[in-house]
Amino acid sequence: MSSTALPIARTVRGAVSGLRSLRSLHSLWQRWFLWVLLAVLVVALLATVVWLAGRHEVEQVQTVLDRDTADAVSDLRSGLQRNAQSLRASQAVGLDRERWPVEAAALLREHREWLRLEWRDGALRTLAAVDTPYRRRVFEDASRGPEQPDVTLACAAARKTGAPAYSSSHYVPFTPSGGLEVMELCLPVEGGGYLVATYSLRDTLIELVAPTLTRGQEVAFTEADGTRLVAIGAARRVGTRVFTAQQLVDLPGATLMLRVDGWRAAPDLFPNLLTGLVTAISIALVSVLVLLARDTRRRLRAEHDLADALAFRKAMEDSVITGLRARDLQGRITYVNPAFCEMVGFSAEELMDHAGDVPYWPTELAQEYRLRQNQRMAGGVPPREGFESIFMHKEGRRFPVLIFEAPLINAQGAQTGWMSASIDLSEQRRIEELSRASQERLQASARLATVGEMASLLSHELTQPLAAIASYASGSLNLLRNAGGGSGGDHGEVAMAVRRIAEQADRAGQVIRSVHDFVRRRDRTREAVAPQALIEAVLPLVRLQARKLGVRVDVHFEERLPRVQCDRTLVEQVLLNLARNAMQAMDLPELSDRVLQLRVSHARAVGESSTALDKTDLRRWIEFSVADRGGGISEETSARLFTPFFTTRPDGMGLGLSLCRTVVEQHGGALAYEPNRPRGTVFRFTLPTA
CATH class of the missing domain: 3.30.450.20 (PAS domain)
Incomplete structure (x- = not known):
């Protein structure tokens, strides 16, 4: 490495080391900043508690002083009232010039706060006077006359109110030096004149204010502007704090202020046990917080993990159904x-x-x-x-x-x-009910298909036997017609019976053909038929069953009924089925009035009948009604009344009403029912007019 690169490397390493030092100092500052802040807050708390404790002590001292001053004013007023009552009692038996000085001297011995008692006439001239035995004579008789303005005002107020009155305080000087602050009490005498008692304000404080108030305190009378008149009590000590309380002494004719000054040393650093206890707890708090710091960090981590777990559990609970x-x-x-x-x-x-x-x-x-x-x-x-x-x-x-x-x-x-x-389970039950209903509909459809096949087979197989019955009946009629013997009455009845057999056999064939065409969905030929003819066609069979069940049949037709356009055979079967159901509904032991009513009329409005027809089409419809007086239809039965294969009779198939409604609806009409009054049920259906 060259000589130039070494200083550069040293410089880089120094910069990295300095950066790390700065980061560690910053981390250390962040770590200790909260602890320093906590220590400052604890010191501030301690100083605040000490200050509040001292202030609380000061407030307590002031409160006690205010209470003592109020009690002293109360005692002073009570003492002045007692003195006035004693003075008033002295004249209860009347005033006598010879006896009064003795009584006045006795009163002065009892009341040290009085300096002099005087009996004056109405012009405030002194009639008699007695001085207190506890001090040298203060007043000269020559100076005690009507010319005293304070006494004059007090007596005028007393005479006006008829009660004791006080004069304002005034100063009486001594010779060669000194003096007293005094105040007069003037009491009117019955029959004229006044009794005047002179108070020494200093002696009043000594005698009438509670003695305990003057221990460590100074008590004084002052004027309203704060001018001190007299004062008694302990003098202020150096280094003490002054606490002052004032109370107004409002007397009739005069106003004084009672001032009490208390001396108390300044509060110590630890004025009471509470402050010392808080200080000890604060010091212990710092130590405990240091120990709890690590535990707090562990708890924070645990709380964070617990919050995540609770949030995860809450999300799971809110998401489930x-x-x-x-x-x-x-x-x-x-x-x-x-x-x-x-x-x-x-x-x-x-x-x-x-x-x-x-x-x-x-x-x-x-x-x-x-x-x-x-x-x-x-x-x-x-x-x-x-x-x-x-x-x-x-x-x-x-x-x-x-x-x-x-x-x-x-x-x-x-x-x-x-x-x-x-x-x-509501949705599950609903799906199960839908599945069950679907199964029932499938089974009903299968049974209907089977019934259709059976109906086709029966219509095919029964056609020939019925045709043979009709042929034999016709041959029997021909033989009876050609025979010449026998009773005429018997001959006619047998012929009538055979004719009925032929008619019913032909009718059975028509029914089978109608059922065959109905199952095969073939169009039937409809014809215009009188409503009376439809009713009369089924009446013989209805009356036959009615006689067996003890039912009375009432038939009613409106006038001028038009013909109806219908398949006669199928409509007759509807009427016959409804009539049979109605008679079977009245087959109850408790029913005595069994009446079947068959009525044919013009269709009525929607509000008057359960038949839902447009009011403009009422003239094109004829209404047939079958009414019984049975037990009626319950709500459970009503919900499934027209359901195929539903029946309330043990021997029924449950297809009658379903087929009846299908036949009526194929004609364009409607089949409905409603309760009969007072009991029973009314079935109504409509057919179009021709």
Whole structure:
């Protein structure tokens, strides 16, 4: 390596080393910055706590001083009121010039705060006066007269209100030096005159203010502007803090301020136990936080991993369509996923903490579910393959569910409740019902095909026997017509019977041909037939069955009915089938009034009948109705009434009403039914007019 490259390499290595040092310093600064900030915050917290504690102590001292001052003012007012009452009591038995000085001297001995008691007339001239025995005489009699303005104002106010009044305070000088601050109390005397008591403000403070207030405090009377009048108590010590409280002493005619100054040393660095305790805890907090730093980092990593796991589990629970529900050992719901809430229609807040009956239990099954839940809470083991149940949606509809339950086990291995997975079976049941209905339709179609083949075979095989019956009946009639013997009545009845045999044989042949053409889908020849003829054709067979069942047959025709365009044979079969069904519906032991009503009329409006016809086409339709007074048709039977092979009779085939509706619809009409009043059912069908 050349001599020039070595310095360059050293320079590069130095730059890289310096860059690494800068990065390590930056990382070290970031690491210790939060700890330094924490230490600063702890010191600030300690200083704040000490300051708040000192301030709290100051506020407590001031509060106590304010309370003591208020109590002192209260005591002062009470003492002044007692003094006024004592002065008023002295004149209760009247004032006597000889006796009054003795009574006044006794009052002055009881009240040290009084300097002098005077009895004055209405013009404020002194009639008698007594000075206190506890101090030398302060006043000269010559100076105590009507010319005193303070006493004059106080007595005028007392006379006006009829109550004691006070004068403003004034200063009385001594000779050669000194003086006193005094105040007069003027009390009006009944019959004229006044009693005047002179107060020494200093002695008033000493006697009437609580003695405990003056220990370590200075008590003073001041004017409203703050001018100090008198003061007593301890003097202020050097290095103490002054606490001041003032209260107004409002007297009748005079106003004074009671001021109390308290001396207290400044609070220490640790003024109370709370501050010292907080300081110790703060120091311990720093030590504990250092120890918890590593644990905090580990916890943060664990919380991050746990948050990822919870988010993953939440995503899985929200994506599944299975309803999940957790309950504790008391049966309260503690968790539901969105799929369960959507299944029952209730929100999670509406389901949480429900004990006992839950809102998605059907009312009629609540007792059964309650017993099952009690068994589960008592330790009953649910079946591993699950069990079916019924839930109720918030809207009221019921739906089947398949429930799988398993115990909830915590990290310590103890059971804390039960976890259930619910699967809505509504769609599965619907698909199964559609499959079953499809199978039934396929089976019905196969049976109809078989019936068609049977009908074709029967129509082919029965044609010849019926033709032979008709031929024999015609031959019998010819023989009876040519025979000459026998009774005329018997001969006629036999001929009538044979004629009926021939007619019914011919009718049976027509029915078979009609069925044959119906199955083969051949067009039948329709003709114009009177509605009365259709009814009269089936009446003999209807009346025959009616006599057996004890049914009365009523027939009603409207006037001027037009002819109908129809296949006569098939329509007669429809009428006969409906009449037979109606009579069989009345074959009940409890029915005594059995009436079959056959009615033919013009078609009515849609609102008056179940026949759905346009009002403009009513004139082109004739309505036939068959009414009975049986037990009616239930809702379950009504849903499948026209279904092929459905019947309520053990000997029925279930094809009658289905074929009747098919025949009527092939004619363009409609077959319907409605309840009869007061009981029974009415079947109506329409046919077009010719």
